[in-house]
Amino acid sequence: MRASILVLGPLVARMGRARVSLPGGCAIGARPVNLHIKALQDMGAKVDLQGGYIEARADRLKGANIYFDLPTVTGTENIMMAATLAEGTTVLNNAAREPEIVNLADVLKGMGAKINGAGTGVITITGVTSLAGTESSIIPDRIEAGTFMIAAGMTGGEINVLGCHPQHLEALINKLRDTGMKIKPIDGGLNVAAGAKIHSVDVKTLPYPGFPTDLQAQIMAYMSVGSGLSVITETVFENRFMHVSELMRMGADITIHGGSAVVRGVPALYGAQTMATDLRASASLILAAL
Secondary structure (H helix, E strand, O other), X not given: OHHHHXXXXXXXXXXXXXXXXXXXXXXXXXXXXXXXXXXXXXXXOEEEEEOOEEEEEOOOOEOOEEEOOOOOHHHHHHHHHHHOOOEOEEEXXXXXXXXXXXXXXXXXXXXXXXXXXXOEOEEEEEOOOOOOOOOOOOOOOHHHHHHHHHHHHHHOOEEXXXXXXXXXXXXXXXXXXXXOOEEEEEOOEEEEEOOOOOOOOOEEEOOOOOEOHHHHHHHHHHHOOOOOEEEEEOOOOOOOOOOHHHHHHOOOEXXXXXXXXXXXXXXXXXXXXXXXXXXXXXXXXXXXXX
């Protein structure tokens, strides 16, 4: 499970030591934990890799200026949690900006942490000696909401997506409107309706607030029945086109050129036996089957 790495920072900060298995997760390309490890080392932890486990120790982590080579979501979350109990001030540069980062910061602040800048590229955390309990609400899953929105377009239908936060979905909303879909805010969410025709659009995945990589497979399924040619470029992960061959089993016309997929819309897809490779690829196949 990929998220298992997120216990590393908090355990070292609170217990002084941690032994965590190297994470798994969907096979969508290299997602190294070196950014997590380097940041903890910058904060004074001694970290070793032994037999598939990460072992980290620190009497008490020290505040540091951390520079991420790329805006890693789990890295930002891990080190932000660790820094809440570190001695001194920690600054995370090139931090991820996802809404989930902001939500986590809000939870930690409710527990007594001192965090500023969550949702921007620079997050500052001033360590405290202890945290307390709190009550908090988890934000809606924007990827789940986006998947249902694309489903409405593929089926020519109309749905209300309730409980979502439209401000977290702006990149997707703009693209879906370009395809001809009609999307409008309603009380508690969005009304989403398919257009008379699916216009092909180009898509490029980017860190938030750009188009999310976790919706790339779903919109590719949608574009496979579009009215023209679409170029979908993946910039976040280098191996996130495993769904392409499965969509082609269903009649999609897709060609891969390096980090881009050229999708030529066809009138319709047909049923076939396919292989589910990862979470989002599986969702794209379900959409294609609709």
